[in-house]
Amino acid sequence: xxxxxxxxxxxxxxxPRIIGGISPHVYxxxxxxxxxxxxxxxxxxxxxxxxxxxxxxxxxxxxxxxYKNPAPDFATWVYLMNxxxxxxxxxxxxxxxxxxxxxxxxxWLVATAGIGLKHVFREPFLAxxxxxxxxxxxxxxxxxxxxxxxxxxxxxxxxxxxxxxxxYMVSHVRWAFGLPPDKLIMISNGVNAExxxxxxxxxxxxxxxxxxxxEEKIVLFVGRLVYEKGVHVFVxxxxxxxxxxxxxxxxxxxxxxxDQLSSVVKALGLAHKVLFTGFVDDETLRKLQKCADVSVxxxxxxxxxxxxxxxxxxxxxxxxxxxGGLPEIVDHDVDGVRTYAGNPESLAWGITRVLADxxxxxxxxxxxLKKIREKYNWNQIxxxxxxxxxxxxxxxxxSFWAQKGQESPAEKATDKxx
Amino acid sequence: xxxxxxxxxxxPRIIGQLANYVEQLAVQLLKSNEKTWVxxxxxxxTGEYEGTEGVKTVRVTNPVRTHIGVLTxxxxxxxxxxxxxxxIYYTAGKQIDLIDVHEWHFIxxxxxxxxxxxxxxxxxxxxxxxxxxxxxxSPFNMSIESIERLGTYEAGKVLTxxxxxxxxxxxxxxxxxxxxxxxxPTSASWLKEILETYKNVAEGRAQK
Numbered sequence: 373x374x375x376x377x378x379x380x381x382x383x384x385x386x387x388p389r390i391i392g393g394i395s396p397h398v399y400x401x402x403x404x405x406x407x408x409x410x411x412x413x414x415x416x417x418x419x420x421x422x423x424x425x426x427x428x429x430x431x432x433x434x435x436x437x438x439y440k441n442p443a444p445d446f447a448t449w450v451y452l453m454n455x456x457x458x459x460x461x462x463x464x465x466x467x468x469x470x471x472x473x474x475x476x477x478x479x480w481l482v483a484t485a486g487i488g489l490k491h492v493f494r495e496p497f498l499a500x501x502x503x504x505x506x507x508x509x510x511x512x513x514x515x516x517x518x519x520x521x522x523x524x525x526x527x528x529x530x531x532x533x534x535x536x537x538x539x540y541m542v543s544h545v546r547w548a549f550g551l552p553p554d555k556l557i558m559i560s561n562g563v564n565a566e567x568x569x570x571x572x573x574x575x576x577x578x579x580x581x582x583x584x585x586x587e588e589k590i591v592l593f594v595g596r597l598v599y600e601k602g603v604h605v606f607v608x609x610x611x612x613x614x615x616x617x618x619x620x621x622x623x624x625x626x627x628x629x630x631d632q633l634s635s636v637v638k639a640l641g642l643a644h645k646v647l648f649t650g651f652v653d654d655e656t657l658r659k660l661q662k663c664a665d666v667s668v669x670x671x672x673x674x675x676x677x678x679x680x681x682x683x684x685x686x687x688x689x690x691x692x693x694x695x696g697g698l699p700e701i702v703d704h705d706v707d708g709v710r711t712y713a714g715n716p717e718s719l720a721w722g723i724t725r726v727l728a729d730x731x732x733x734x735x736x737x738x739x740x741l742k743k744i745r746e747k748y749n750w751n752q753i754x755x756x757x758x759x760x761x762x763x764x765x766x767x768x769x770x771s772f773w774a775q776k777g778q779e780s781p782a783e784k785a786t787d788k789x790x
Numbered sequence: 791x792x793x794x795x796x797x798x799x800x801x802p803r804i805i806g807q808l809a810n811y812v813e814q815l816a817v818q819l820l821k822s823n824e825k826t827w828v829x830x831x832x833x834x835x836t837g838e839y840e841g842t843e844g845v846k847t848v849r850v851t852n853p854v855r856t857h858i859g860v861l862t863x864x865x866x867x868x869x870x871x872x873x874x875x876x877x878i879y880y881t882a883g884k885q886i887d888l889i890d891v892h893e894w895h896f897i898x899x900x901x902x903x904x905x906x907x908x909x910x911x912x913x914x915x916x917x918x919x920x921x922x923x924x925x926x927x928s929p930f931n932m933s934i935e936s937i938e939r940l941g942t943y944e945a946g947k948v949l950t951x952x953x954x955x956x957x958x959x960x961x962x963x964x965x966x967x968x969x970x971x972x973x974x975p976t977s978a979s980w981l982k983e984i985l986e987t988y989k990n991v992a993e994g995r996a997q998k
Contacts, residue, residue: 442929451865462906492906518856
């Protein structure tokens with residue numbers, strides 16, 4: 373190719389708008405692709421105070437009006453937001469004069485925009501499936517969920533290739549939508565280990581004292597407070613751990629379960645031992661992860677589990693459940709502890725094991741750090757992604773869409789009969 | 791001229807009076823030697839057809855079968871309308887002069903096609919959500935009104951069938967009067983006026 377490969381990423385979240393794991397994923401992937409010579413245009417939802425257009429380390433970021441009018445429900449808002457996103461992305465792609473080689477959508481939240489752009493510009497289209505509705509809800513029970521499930525199915529149907537971040541997600545997505553195996557590609561998620569380096573030599577005891585007493589060990593949960601993340605399992609494990617260890621349980625994040633969880637904590641008489649911080653900024657989060665004596669990922673459904681990687685990068689020992697992609701990240705007793713998903717006894721056992729044995733905890737930390745540096749670095753992930761783009765473009769160059777203005781054999785036949 | 795008409799109803803799928811009106815329009819355009827396609831919805835008569843009068847229709851269905859309301863159904867269906875309109879555009883040598891969008895349903899598709907491929911559109915208004923819902927302003931009604939407003943904002947021209955409707959659109963959506971043209975279906979020069987509007991909108995694009 374004579375010029376740089378250009379890709380337009382569609383995502384409903386991009387920093388500073390952070391809702392879940394898609395935001396850091398697209399952020400790190402885009403920056404690493406840019407470093408590997410790919411021109412990346414990110415089109416995303418707007419955020420108070422964030423500029424409509426900015427360049428971040430070579431990545432062109434465009435934030436579009438994400439539909440401020442009232443919408444009857446979340447899914448309708450998503451489809452309406454896609455109208456605005458598609459309109460702005462189409463105008464941008466046109467203004468670039470056909471420079472976009474690939475459209476890449478992240479999850480159903482940008483499905484309709486991505487599908488539309490594929491067809492109007494006739495360029496190849498890829499989708500990364502970060503999660504699925506059937507996984508999040510543990511089945512499809514209502515029309516609302518079925519509609520999202522069918523939108524996801526349509527997205528994977530329209531995509532040239534479907535990227536998933538773990539072997540677990542590849543088989544899950546293949547099962548959920550009946551996709552042919554050669555359509556699915558596993559490219560691992562990554563973690564930015566350097567993000568924690570600057571706190572390496574910083575004295576965090578002052579910071580730590582805001583969250584826990586010096587004699588309390590910190591047990592950290594980071595995630596949305598929703599059922600699938602298993603935060604209720606974490607809360608139920610707390611009294612069992614406290615029988616043996618003096619610890620402070622810190623819960624970072626927001627979600628619909630928050631009120632319910634805090635009343636459970638009060639009923640257990642543990643209001644002084646469990647702290648809900650709500651959503652915190654990046655710096656606070658990283659420092660907390662550095663301070664944590666153990667980081668816990670008790671998910672019941674987990675497509676990948678990036679929060680486990682972050683903890684490993686922060687040199688915090690991890691205790692995870694055996695759900696979804698987590699067992700692919702953590703080798704039991706080598707770089708973390710695996711416990712049974714949904715089982716507070718098992719989780720408490722894992723937490724206690726790490727807290728009770730410093731030598732064991734240190735061994736886990738060192739092995740974990742080695743693993744994330746070797747296996748989960750963004751540069752390698754960007755190179756893998758770039759090679760998928762190149763392979764897709766090579767396939768595409770043989771299709772009739774690549775001969776712009778040419779008709780398909782079927783279209784020719786129809787035209788003659790007319 | 792090469793024109794694509796978007797309408798959510800078209801014979802044999804008749805919901806109100808729009809289906810027969812749009813069919814008449816398409817037939818008359820063909821008789822005036824304007825190449826015309828109709829893109830519409832049907833749940834199972836999908837694909838490309840050439841009717842008895844020579845009108846080419848392409849019917850699409852919704853790939854998402856389960857919905858929680860009209861809005862999610864319409865918004866997802868738009869992608870299929872957009873897809874077949876793009877196919878017509880590429881097959882017709884990228885020579886589509888404009889799209890005539892009847893009612894709000896397929897405004898999102900028309901707007902993307904305008905932004906992506908520089909195909910202007912005329913927004914033919916039959917009725918407004920404000921009247922249909924008797925002024926209700928639930929989030930559902932407001933969402934539909936916002937699509938109507940997007941439609942009037944991005945349109946090359948808004949066509950109405952009465953002066954009353956013109957005034958209502960000006961009042962409701964703050965559209966400048968010169969962007970609206972009233973063409974009465976009962977007028978003797980009905981087709982001539984519509985063609986004139988089409989030509990102005992198509993030429994307006996070329997001047998940009």
